[in-house]
Amino acid sequence: MAGMTLTEKILAKHAQRARVAPGDNIWVDIDVLMTHDVCGPGTIGVFHKQFGKNAKVWDRDKVVIIPDHYIFTADAMANRNVDVLRAFVKEQGLPHFYDVGTDRYKGVCHIALAEEGHTRPGELLLGTDSHTCNAGAFGEFATGIGNTDAGFVMGTGKLWLKTPPTMRFVFHGELPPWLMAKDMILSVIGDIGCDGATYKAMEFDGQGVFGLNMEERMTLCNMVIEAGGKNGVIAPDQVTLDYVNARNKSGKKYEVTQSDGDATFEFEKVYDLSQLKPVVAKPHSPDNKAFVDELVGTRLDRAYIGSCTGGKMTDFRAAARVLNGHTVKVDTFIVPATTEIAKNLKTETLDGKSLEQVFLNAGAKIGEASCAACLGGPGDTFGRLNAALRCISTTNRNFPGRMGHKEAEVFLASPLTVAASALNGSITDPREYFA
């Protein structure tokens, strides 16, 4: 009997079965359910409608609520969404609420989940956000679900899932200093297309993956949804365990597992990192791949460095290295994913200056920790594209209207490429800064 992949093993355990195979429909027990200000109110509405006005969530300790999307805005509807979350948290007595305006406020949910110790190997985490697959970086099964499913999970702690087949992506070699995880994942998405992994697990493997820190591994897993993937996953190693053990506040025990040596992968693609060049996704799709040297000189109006796939310390260290001592030629927006990252920008230094000072000296503007303009948001959102501008961004989607104006053009790239491009006002090969 063939072995199982990491994804299959986690699903089997949560279905209390010895084994599962791709295509098996199973009931699984959920370890963590996350929701935020955009989908939380809808989820709560489904929960109350289906389970009753006085119903209680299945396990208070397993529900995590993180307002992050439309936060720093005067928009009354957006503010009302956060009020709905507050009322629900009070009604249910939920301990894991990261409310805006308090010391607990965190920012972008996927990074907040990791930083606050809600991500653990071997677990099953669901969230009402398509980039919930981010948490697969910790060797767990994590995927996004809709409000209806989330309302059901809130009441029962269970969900009906189909076991996905697994695709494996192996990266050989070491990442050169001008490349980042964003280049790796944009390369994969460009190669297999936006529907190349529809309802499939994407497992990342190889020295090039295990050489990445946890923030970069999150960037890989976060964007599997841009290829239609059900989940992304990386087997836990010592790097994973060090991160998790330092943050696992609850002390909850977890199980480390990996794909069996004889597991069946439906597809395998091998990359040699020494052959990879910086990648850019052109408007209006994350799979519209080009190498940066094909686009050099393309005029820009704006640069944006933020989001769950481009607003972490690793991203800002990379951007600061390029921007240090220079001045940007286009409006450049910096948005830390979380408040922890925002604090670190003030304390971590480069050549005796804080990273925050490096960005301000370069002429960039720094916003508050949140999703900000990654999803457009209300008109007063920091960094939003309110006109038909051309922007290069470290975010993860570039569909028409995603960052605001429907006629804006968004190029997706690594923080190194975005920073280098900001300095020239046109798309620039970051390798110029690594002479």
Ligand code: SF4
């Ligand atoms: S930063 Fe962007 S991609 Fe990430 S959760 Fe927020 S809106 Fe979604």
